[in-house]
Amino acid sequence: MTALGFLYPGHSGEDDYPRIEQLLGSDIRVDLVHTDIGEDAHRVDALLEMGSPRRLEAGVAELRLAGADAVVWACTSGSFVHGWDGAHAQVRALAQAAGLPASSTSFAFVHAAKELGVRRVSIGATYPDDVARLFGDFLGAAGIEVADVVSSGIITAAEVGTWTEAEVLALARAADRPDVEAVLLPDTALHTAAHIPALEKELGKPVLTANQVTIWEGLRLADRRVNAPELGALFTREPVVQA
Structure with a gap:
């Protein structure tokens, strides 16, 4: 065990x-x-x-x-x-x-991106923009190029926890770029475990969620x-x- x-x-x-x-x-x-x-x-x-x-x-x-x-x-x-x-x-x-x-x-996130051989990503964050960009800086320090950061501007984890599959998909679509190898959704308040196959099918690339x-x-x-x-x-x- x-x-x-x-x-x-x-x-x-x-x-x-x-x-x-x-x-x-x-x-x-x-x-x-x-x-x-x-x-x-x-x-x-x-x-x-x-x-x-x-x-x-x-x-x-x-x-x-x-x-x-x-x-x-x-x-x-x-x-x-x-x-x-x-x-x-x-x-x-x-x-x-x-x-x-x-x-x-x-x-x-850093180790998972390296596991997949991913070097260029975009971020779809629920956070306010200033916090979301700190995650981009963190990935940059790890040698991962961040092509774009999309922020939803949500203040509380409680609100994020109410998001539906449609809202999660919309965030991933908004963050996706043709030249990125993966899309990252960084918030453990976000329910994603049931949606990963749909996310990856929709975007045609790996989607890493918190x-x-x-x-x-x-x-x-x-x-x-x-x-x-x-x-x-x-x-x-x-x-x-x-x-």
Whole structure:
């Protein structure tokens, strides 16, 4: 049994996790602990506090006691808002507190893009523009070219969690460009687990979504590879050897 531990901020799109667990197979368990987010706001100061060590470490003991093999901070904005170096420090502190391999959704996007051999992407973000562009900067620091950033300007995760499949598809279409190799939808508050095949069929290319890559990152940390076509190209393709 492989047990994957996730620290999830508040309550919004967490339904994706049991849905994905069902697609992974009976020998993989997904353990989710909700962290206290403080203020629900896609605003830099609120996001910095949301991902602060004291808020993350509060949930670590529960995951450790559950027997998790790895832990992932299941939040994109609450990690990339710290910047490239700050996000690394955040993950190091989490690993030290947990005594386990650790990562975050922001790094999950980087590792997933490299897994697929993707070098040029566009971003369809639910966040306000200033926050969305910080994610573009984060990817740029990882050597991933960002062709465009489309922002929906939504302040709260609670509102994002109410989005329908039609709204998710509309965001992905708005972000797509003919010259990008993948479209990224960075918000773990956004329900996407049931929509990935439709998204990739519509765009004709890989679509990486926050909860999808977060689960994949947990598997990567636990040294597990799972074939799950319902979760898109990321879960079906062989690893790409980077030149």
